[in-house]
Amino acid sequence: MDIILVPGFWLDASSWDEVTPPLTAAGHRVHPLTLPGLEAKEAPRAGIGLRQHIDAVVAAIDATAGPVILVGHSAGGAMIYGAIDQRPDVVLRGIYVDSGPLGEGGVINDELPSDGDEVPLPHWDVFEDEDLVDLTPDLREAFIRRAIPQPKGVATDQQRLHNERRFAVPATVICCEFSSDQLRHWIAAGDPNVAELTHINDVEYVDLPTGHWPQFTRPADLGAAILAAVDRQQ
Template identity: 60%
Template sequence: MDIILIPGFWLDGSSWDAVAPALRAAGHRVHALTLPGMDSPTADRSGITLRDHVDAVVAKIDACDPAEQVVLVGHSGGGAVAHAAVDARPDRVARVVYVDSGPLADGDAINADLPSENGEVPLPAWSGFDDADLTDLDDELRAAFRDRAIPTPARVATDPQQLRDERRYDVPITVIACEYPSAQLRTWIAQGHKWVRELARISDVTYVDLPTGHWPQFTRPAELAAVITGSLTSA
């Protein structure tokens, strides 16, 4: 099966390097994407939009074998991109795996509050993150992350999500819950929290807890790969 790995903010396709080999060893074809504007720290990304990132994923879906469905794996802000790609190609996606992320509703932005400079969002200081984000991300991993970090195009963070096809709700999903356990997500859904309202409408949701911080591809890559592989048995 084709697995398309979509990185979150500040990361390119190489962020999946510790996860992808296990997926390939399980027999899958792995496509770790570097999204537009994320190929170089010096790239001009001021004009890159959220739709540009979505279109890049849709193009990869279209490039895969049309006789088979694909699986999308979206980390963090990449989850919003994955959801919009499902909206564009609901018949081509067998499952979406959200890695410490979830589906973003129509009209919402991924994170309009992140400070930007010259049309891009640099990786903030670690003090700007919650403690839960940084669980297991030790000093060595933090330094490696910062060395590889690439600013995210500002419009990817601030553009409103655009969704049109309600068949997206019929595509099964797996939510890998890291910094917040799945029980908390269910509670927020029951309470009607705005940011999980799209998740609440998905008809087939599997929750898997992977207790760690916001970047399990760095802190617990083997376990993350195992959860992703396990989620595909029903895809």
Template identity: 55%
Template structure:
């Protein structure tokens, strides 16, 4: 099985390196993508928006012979969701890592401070305490060393998903900051940010208690969990 991994904000494909060992040991082929505008800190991010990132994933789906698993961390969740919306027959499973898919018209996060056409990794005070669980001083230094600015339009361009076939694709949420019970309760209460989850026909929720960046704080456990979900 091809497993395509999409990083969240400020991370490139190499951020998945500590995670992919178990997937590859199980015989899967992994592709951890570095998205347009995130090739390096000095890459051009002018005019690059959410749809450009989605199209990059769609191009990969179109290039392989069989349906693939898409893994999206954080902001990458919106990207894999929209790619599945565009090519539902090319996606075997969707895995959302500490994230949920966006409702149509929603934005990932238009409150992050931009500098021109880029959003650099902000100070840690911007994040909630739950985000930073297990992110030690050493890991924070490593994260800042590897961080690349995010194209600003990716954070603010509205999501566009209108193909109901996406709800037929099996999906898994790997819950880090919140428990499965909490997420289920929000779905039952009709919380707007869970509206997409509530329509997925085959949804599972797995727990990996840690902060928002499990590929940094608990990479081995995340790798094993992904391998277990992919099968």
């Protein structure tokens, strides 16, 4: 199986390094992505928006023989959902790591502090306490060293969707900073931030309690959770 791993903000393909071993050991072909503008700290980021990142995921899908499974962490959830919208017949499952599908017209986060064409990694006090669970001082320092400014347009552009066949692609939501019970409560309460999940025909919820970056705080467990979701699809 081809598994495409899409990182969240400020991260490149290497952010998945400690997650992939159980996937490759099981014989899967793993494709962690570095998205446009995230190639290096000095890479140009002007003119790069959400569409360019979704297009990069679609290009990765098209480069495989298919079918594929998409994994998106954080903002990567919006990107894999946009790619599913374009390739619903090729994607077998979308796996959302502490994230979810972003519906039509939604934006990932237009409140992050920006600097020109980019959004640098903010100070930790911008994040909620739940985001930072298990992110030790050493892990925070390592994150700061590896962080690459995010193209601003990716955070602020609206999601554009066109194909309702995306609803037929099963989803797995790996719940980290919030539990599956909390997520179900928000869905039942009609929270617009999670409304898109109500349209997907088959959604499963998996609890992996930690903060927002399980690829750093619980990488082996995250790899096992992804592998379990992949195995259920086969």
